[in-house]
Amino acid sequence: MCIEGERILPIGNERLVVAINKPPGYITAMSDDRNRPTVGDLIREHFQTPLFHVGRLDRDTEGLLIMTNDGQLAHEIAHPSSSVCKTYLARIAGALHAQEINLLRRGILLRDGFRTGPAEVRILEQTHDTSLVEIIIKEGHKRQVREMFSSLGKQVLSLTRTAIGGITIDLVPGPGDIRILTKEETRLLRRKKGTC
Structure with missing residues (x-):
């Protein structure tokens, strides 16, 4: 991310949760041996912290994708028992x-x-x-x-x-847009059972 034109990177073990608007044609992977475009291509220049995707979107599907370095959060969101909408x-x-x-x-x-x-x-x-x-x-x-x-x-x-939980694509409205989620927004990801 940039502040006043200068690139700012997370430090050390900081938990990082990122929303991406995945464009169609991109693979939900950090790299691809067939040189197809990946979500890794979209985030690599912005973050040194290794991130992994929470769930997948197929190549032709576009929209909201969450990436993080927080394994517990990823499990809470992606596991079927979590009932996250x-x-x-x-x-x-x-x-x-x-x-x-x-x-x-x-x-x-x-x-x-x-x-x-x-x-x-x-x-x-x-x-x-x-x-x-x-x-x-x-x-x-x-x-x-x-x-x-x-x-x-x-x-x-x-x-x-x-949308995933209480987070909508409005946070990253354009294809390829990326945004670090706040702690409050991260809590909204966990919105579960009942009416979505």
């Missing part, structure tokens, strides 16, 4: 019908045998060609949101994670 906006092909919404709200069996927990689902916009759906989940199974819609025969055209 993750909010996504999914643009899907076609309409999403009431029966399909109810399946998502009850939990759905994915192709790999994983049964999701209940999701909160709201249609924000719908035309005959596409639907914009807000979906809130509490797990973090691999490609979970895409697989949930795929189980219904729906193609996800775009996917953005907009």
Whole structure:
């Protein structure tokens, strides 16, 4: 981070929690042997402290990603038992019908045998060609949101994670934006069960 044009780096064992707006096309990794763009490329010039990502976003998914050097916090946020809410906006092909919404709200069996927990689902916009759906989940199974819609025969055209716990993408509004979270903001990450 820079203050008055000068680069400032965290010292020693300081706990660091960083929000990133991951652009599409970036891999959630610190490096890639095939030279694809990574989130490591986005943060490397800003931080000397080794950071690791909390959960993943697939290459085509954009949005809020948390990175930290605090293993306990990462476990609290990412572990399925934590019930920390993750909010996504999914643009899907076609309409999403009431029966399909109810399946998502009850939990759905994915192709790999994983049964999701209940999701909160709201249609924000719908035309005959596409639907914009807000979906809130509490797990973090691999490609979970895409697989949930795929189980219904729906193609996800775009996917953005907009919130984790009480932290929203508004803190890092532009693709590639990075921000160190305050202690209060870090506490908001842990917002759990109940209404997300």
